[in-house]
Amino acid sequence: MKTSLKRGWRPALVLLLLFILWEIIVKVAEVPDWLLPPPSKIGSEAIIGWGNFSPHLLSTTKLALLGLLIGSCIGLVTAIILHLIPFIRESVYPLLILSQNVPIIVLAPLLVIWFGFGLLPKIIVITLVCFFPITVAALDGFKQTAPELTHYMKMAGATKSQLFWKLEFPYALPSIFSGLKISATYSVMGAVISEWLGAKGGIGVYMTLSSSSFRTDRVFVAIFAIMILSLIFFGMIKLAENRLVRWQNKGDE
Template sequence: MINVFRKGWRPASVLLLLFILWEVAVAIAEVPNWLLPPPTDIVQEAISGWTGFRQHLQSTVMLSLLGFAIGTGIGLLTAVLLHLLPFIRESVYPLLILSQNVPIIVLAPLLVVWFGFGILPKLIVITLVCFFPITVAALDGFRQTPEELKHYMLMAGASKGQLFWKLELPYSLPSLFSGLKISATYSVMGAVISEWLGAKAGIGVYMTLASSSFRTDRVFVAIFAIMLLSLLFFGSILLAESLLIKWKSRESARK
């Protein structure tokens, strides 16, 4: 985690350079603000409109966290069942892959028709985009357990439950956290898409209102807020990984 912060100045420098080029290019080309506002105008709008934007941000954060928690639970439970019951995995796993080929933006209106405009269809959208990376990552992690260690524990008299909890699950944690990092960023995207279904508040609602009124600066405020939220969620999972998987952190530090 420390190494990540030490190397963070490089992408930050590139990002700052891009913002400077953006500011200069817009000024030289005299691009109208409604078409492409400069970064300084976007920052000013973010500061001046913070009071009104805050409630939308809070709504998206809460929806993302709740959907991510549900998606994580369902994804991990699905992975455990498919791992422990191979005959179910052979039957269900192809269907899980097919489920990811259905565009969420197409499925979302159907969820509104089926479940109304409440929070349920929004949580379903976030769960659908979150559970699959976790399921696949956990299954890969379970399969990466060394066979010699399995044989050793079985020879020592370990049951299947002990084999799973004491060996297979710990060995799957690095892969599981990879899936969690992907799902954490997807949860924000899923929340914004779900808010387009007819929510009363949220970044998706804020973005829709800004776009319909040609407030491009507010649209960019929403875009940058989504990016920052995704980075914050990703960093939180990364921090949890470094705390829970100490041996991997030590190996990364030595590299």
Template sequence: MKSLLRKGWRPFMVLLLILIIWELAVRLAKVPGWLLPSPSAIFLEGINDWTSFLPHLVSTIKLSLLGLLIGSGIGFLTAILLHLIPAFESAFYPLLILSQNVPIIVLAPLLIIWFGFGLLPKLIVITLVCFFPITVAALDGFKQTTPELKSYMIMAGAKRLQLFQKLEFPFALPAIFSGLKISATYSVMGAVISEWLGAKSGIGVYMTLASSSFQTAKVFVAIFIIMILSLLFIAIITLFERRWIRWQRKGEH
């Protein structure tokens, strides 16, 4: 925490400088609020409209967390399957890469046609953007195992599952948590995109209504909240990562 506080002031100062320049530029150039609101106007809008924005925020958080949980679970299980069965990796890994070349914004309308406007197409969108970083990170992590330790365990008679459980999985934990952090940010993005295409509440709905009525300050409020929400997810995963690795190290002694 102390090291984070020591390092955290630099990006905070840079962000503060950007906001000051933004504020001065808007005021001096007399830019209309509907075109580009000042940071102070955005902040005031967020305070004044907080009661109506809160239900949308809660809806997006629930959708993001559920999609992240499902996507991470599928991604991790896929990585385990591809790692333990090399034939599957050579057959399906290129298809996983191809699946990420299809823009979600293009695929989402098809999901609505196939599955309607309910929860399922939204979860599919978030799962599609979340599972790939976990799969790739976990696969790379499994392959980072020290060859000498692996050879030693094989000579000691360890079976394939024992080798994975006792050696490959612990070595892959840092990579898995890195993939989780990426997926956490993607989950918020995926939730907002899915809400654009049809939902009763959510930050995506809030942004759509605000942009259609040229309430640009509200759009920026939503953008800043999305950024804060993504950072919060990453911070929680980082905290859990540190506690998990610390617990593991204590268990080894």
């Protein structure tokens, strides 16, 4: 953990240099603001327009968190069922893979036709984006249980339920958190896409209104907000992982 913090200045420095280079190139080339605004213009708009943007940010945050929670629960339960019942895994797992080949942006209009413009189609979109990484990661984690420990518990008379909850599930926690971190970042993207279905507020709505009025600086404010929100979600999952999977992180302290 401490090593990661010490190395954190490197990407921050690279990002700062990129912003400086961006600012210089735009100013020297005299690129119009509606085409590509400089970082200073974007930062100024973020400060001045915060009062107008913050409700949209809050709306997207709530939607993404709700979708992430539902998608995570569905993904984890699906993984447990597929792991414990091999027949279902062999029958359903290929269909789960095929489901990920359908673009969400194409499926979204159908969800509006079937379920209307309410909250349900938006939650479905985020759930579809979030549940698959957790399901796959958890299934892989269940398979990584040490064979000698499994053999020992069976010799001790452990039931299938005890074997799963006391051995296989704890061993899969690092993999489950890996899937959660991926889903956490996807949830924000899924929330923005779902807001394009006809929401009254949210970053997706803010981006649509800004692009239609050629306010490129506001579009970049929305883009950076999405990035920062995804990093916050990722950091929250990482913090929970560090506290719950201590044996995995001892080498980083």
